[in-house]
Amino acid sequence: MKDSRNLVESLGRGYINDWFQEAHFMHEGKLYYLYRVESNDFFYAVPYGEDGEPNHNNMTRLPTSLLTGFSFFKYPELGYRNLKVGDANLVVLLSSTRTARRGLSFGCLNAGVPSVFQLFPENRALQLGIVNQSHLMKQAFDPTFISFAEGLPRLLNGDIVGFAINSKVAVMLDAEARTDPYYKIMFREERAGRISSDGEVIITNKTLSRSRLSEVFNRG
Amino acid sequence: MDNSTNLRDLFTMRSPGRPVPEEAADHRWSDYLGLELELEGIPDPPRVQWWLLHEDGSLRNGWEYVTEAPLYGEDVELALDSFYDRVDSWDANPRTSTHIHVDFSRETVGTLRSMVVIVYALEAGLYDVIGVDRKWAGYAAPLREMSVNRLRNLLSPDSSALSFVEAVGSGRGNERYYGLNISSLRRHGSLEFRYFPGGPDREELESWMDLVLAIKRMAMEISLDRLEQEATTPQDMVSLFAGFLPGSFMEKLISCVPVEDIFRALWEAMAVAERTPEYRREVPLIFLNPMLIKVAAKRHNLSEEGKLALQRAADTLGVVSLQDWNRILSGAKGTSSTSTNNPFRDEILNFHLGMRSVNDHHRDSSYPPGYGEHEVIDDDEVEDESW
Numbered sequence: 001m002k003d004s005r006n007l008v009e010s011l012g013r014g015y016i017n018d019w020f021q022e023a024h025f026m027h028e029g030k031l032y033y034l035y036r037v038e039s040n041d042f043f044y045a046v047p048y049g050e051d052g053e054p055n056h057n058n059m060t061r062l063p064t065s066l067l068t069g070f071s072f073f074k075y076p077e078l079g080y081r082n083l084k085v086g087d088a089n090l091v092v093l094l095s096s097t098r099t100a101r102r103g104l105s106f107g108c109l110n111a112g113v114p115s116v117f118q119l120f121p122e123n124r125a126l127q128l129g130i131v132n133q134s135h136l137m138k139q140a141f142d143p144t145f146i147s148f149a150e151g152l153p154r155l156l157n158g159d160i161v162g163f164a165i166n167s168k169v170a171v172m173l174d175a176e177a178r179t180d181p182y183y184k185i186m187f188r189e190e191r192a193g194r195i196s197s198d199g200e201v202i203i204t205n206k207t208l209s210r211s212r213l214s215e216v217f218n219r220g
Numbered sequence: 221m222d223n224s225t226n227l228r229d230l231f232t233m234r235s236p237g238r239p240v241p242e243e244a245a246d247h248r249w250s251d252y253l254g255l256e257l258e259l260e261g262i263p264d265p266p267r268v269q270w271w272l273l274h275e276d277g278s279l280r281n282g283w284e285y286v287t288e289a290p291l292y293g294e295d296v297e298l299a300l301d302s303f304y305d306r307v308d309s310w311d312a313n314p315r316t317s318t319h320i321h322v323d324f325s326r327e328t329v330g331t332l333r334s335m336v337v338i339v340y341a342l343e344a345g346l347y348d349v350i351g352v353d354r355k356w357a358g359y360a361a362p363l364r365e366m367s368v369n370r371l372r373n374l375l376s377p378d379s380s381a382l383s384f385v386e387a388v389g390s391g392r393g394n395e396r397y398y399g400l401n402i403s404s405l406r407r408h409g410s411l412e413f414r415y416f417p418g419g420p421d422r423e424e425l426e427s428w429m430d431l432v433l434a435i436k437r438m439a440m441e442i443s444l445d446r447l448e449q450e451a452t453t454p455q456d457m458v459s460l461f462a463g464f465l466p467g468s469f470m471e472k473l474i475s476c477v478p479v480e481d482i483f484r485a486l487w488e489a490m491a492v493a494e495r496t497p498e499y500r501r502e503v504p505l506i507f508l509n510p511m512l513i514k515v516a517a518k519r520h521n522l523s524e525e526g527k528l529a530l531q532r533a534a535d536t537l538g539v540v541s542l543q544d545w546n547r548i549l550s551g552a553k554g555t556s557s558t559s560t561n562n563p564f565r566d567e568i569l570n571f572h573l574g575m576r577s578v579n580d581h582h583r584d585s586s587y588p589p590g591y592g593e594h595e596v597i598d599d600d601e602v603e604d605e606s607w
Contacts, residue, residue: 010313012280019358070314070356077364088519096365098394102358115504119512119545120519158514168488173515175506178538182511188368188488191496197511207448207491 007067013037016067023073023103024137031141032060033105040064052138073103079167079188081139082146083131088122089160090131091170093189094140106133109140114186116175120161143167152199155183171195221384223330223377223443230385233409235325236290244293251433252290254321254410255425257303258418259283261311268306270299279315290323290410296429304422314353316418317360318425319401320432325409327440329384332402333375333493335411335439337447339363339400341486342435342461346399348476349469350428351417360399360414364485368492370395374402375493411436430466438464448490454483506545508534516549526552 008016016037024033025045032045033054042061049055066072078094093112096104117123125131143164148171151163155171162172174184174194181202185193192205203209228235236252244250259265260282265273268285276284285307291299324332339346340363347355347362354360363371373379373387389395389403396403401412413432420428441464442450451457458479462470473482506512513534517527529552533540540548 005313007314011315015280015315069353070358071352074356095367098358098361098365098397100358102356118542119506119516122519158511158518161515161519173511175509175512176504177509178507179509182509188492190368190372190492190494192491204496205491205494207487207494 006064007069007072008037008040008043008064013040016043019100019102020073021101022105022107023101024075024105024141025073025103026141027062027066031138032062034103035059037064043067048134048138053132053134070102075104075141076143077167078140080164080170080186081136081143081167082164083125083135083139084144085122085125085131087159088120089146089154089163090117090122090125091162091164091172092126092136092139094136104137104140106137109133109136111136114162114170114172116173117161119175122161152195155195156197156199221329221377221379221381223328223333225329225381227327227329227332227405228325228409230329230381231388231406233325233405234407235409236323239326240292247293249292249296249429249433251436252292252323252410253287253296253429253432254290254408255285255287255299255429256319256321257285257425258316258318259285259307259310260313260316260418261309262307266306269302270295271303282316290321300422300426310419312417312419314357314417317354317357317414318416318418318420318428320413320416320429321404321408321410322413322432322436323409324405324411324436330443331439332405332411334442334444334447335436336363336371336374336400336402337444337486337489337493338435338439338442340489341457341482342473343399344481344485345473345477346415349472350415354399354415354417359397361397363398363400363489366398371489372492372495375489376495377493378495427466427468431469434465434469444490444493447486451483451486454479457483457486505539505541507539508537510534520549520553522552 016034020034021036022033024031026032027045031048035044035046037043038061042063045060045062046054046056047058047060049058078096081092081094083090083092091114093114095110095112097108097110099108101108111126113123113126145166146163148165151160151165151171154160155163155173162170164170168188169192170186171183172186174182174191177184177194181194181196181200183195183197184191185195185201185203187193187205187208190205192208193201193203195201227233240251258276258279260279262283263281265283265285267273270288270291271285272288274284274286276282285303287299324335343362343364355362370387370389373383379387387402388405391403391405391407396412397414399413399415401414404410404412413428416428438461442460447460450460458470458474465473508530513527513530516522516530520526522530530548533548537544
């Protein structure tokens, strides 16, 4: 009774075109989105170029045999991401809206920016479209995280406002701190610790400090 | 929201009626269960005793068999006998799924919290053991994709009753499309497990029902405090879990997912539950601390005079609003606060955390013509009648 057919064979072309339009996927290390299933044998996909934008002039034909299941459209856990904006680093928080469509498409990818970034010019990158949905999508699928050891000196030196260590943990300047520690550790959108200006880490989330999640600060 | 609060005291919910009699406690199906079996490829679906039959708009020529009422004990056996005798072939494609409800109407807030944390920890393995495609099907998303605020409001002992009830959800709309559908509580008094693909054979379906009941029993026995005290190493956690979960599932789980990952997910869920006690302002204030001034000087490329202006503001004001911050910076950069030379000024003031509004997302996620509306409406209708 188990289904060994590909998605086009088992669900039909129309279904895939309706429900998976613009669903993004990684194939051979490259980001694409599904444009249209043209026949039972192949579908068209739009690849991302080196500039991080979808390259519509380079539409690619891929075999439908790749579409072995919904997990073809899998993506890494969303959450914190870094976006390079000139010499600055903008931390964004990615999430997806639950919709009737499958996969991650432009319409269901949301981005928020931690409030401290409102105080600095890198925030304008989103407002002005310098960073757009395509760049966010690229980071969703192919994140570039900054290790604690690499990011902390830059933060303490005032070169960056904050950085994401992984999808769950980000470190940033605390604009609501009267006194040192002037930096905060965010764990899934909640302050979980502080860092003083001499680099001392204080985990305030008791559960986090007891668990192995705090390893990220020791490992660097 | 106290852990000992009864869920039925928080909102009106349907309940299967009488508690399961004590003599049923030793039966394999010792708790009320409800089943929804979505199937395609049955042109002339037979009527089956114990089951309601619905056309399902989310499927293509598909049907959904739903147990007429919550069942326990021998009645579950009879319903399964009846179904598998009468329905013997179907097309099990990835569009179809199987949902299992378990009664939660008599449980407490604490048991629900334990349930969510346990499922959160097991979830990666659940998808791997049951069929990883379900994770990406759109209607059975992992709990870790749930908005962290919703999750925190469910789990945190500091949540108000209102925020807890809101986090449970109304049972309608997209809030139910998680592998563990908590919002089913409001409509049916049950928790709905949506992790399972469509078209299982009887043995497979029974193994999933065993698993759901075992997870519930575990949640009833193990409070979050006990989990915190006893699951201190990955090995301790496995021993604890193995005391409740079916052996065959545990074997597959451990072979699919590194124990460390399950352990990390368990603690992650418990860490999410912990709120940082701090005053939350409606309008955030900006404390002009030395590090903020240092970063502002660099990031805004301020001149020495500009830095002095910012330092003066820090010395005299100490704390400012976002509007004041922008005004001070305009001054520090040598631009009058009323100048029209700064093209970004209004955008900065009006920009709300870079978020696109929820309504924008809903507009973006329009349903393809002819499918989406049916999908939602029909699903609701089915769930109205029974679980």
